[in-house]
Amino acid sequence: MERHVKVSISIPMEGKASEIVTRALKVEADSLPSKRVTVSVEASGCVLKLEVNANDLTAMRASINSFLRWIDSALQVHKLVSGKD
DSSP, X not given: OOEEEEEEEEOSOOTHHHHHHHHHHHHHHHTOSXXXXXXXXXXXXXXXXXXXXXXXXXXXXXXHHHHHHHHHHHHHHHHHHHTOO
């Protein structure tokens, strides 16, 4: 039974930063090593939208955890590079 989850995350970035994070995540979504899961990523203003389809709950959990960590990493890098706290 296929599982489907939609996640919307409000990210505190303006302008091109949101676009840059989205492009980075799309690279990851397009190169997932498992055929058990597919992920799509899109940005609308300061809202990042992930759509995850998985064959099982284990693949779903692993992919969501990975993407949340990548989002956090991208935000930390943006904060460091921009000098914003």
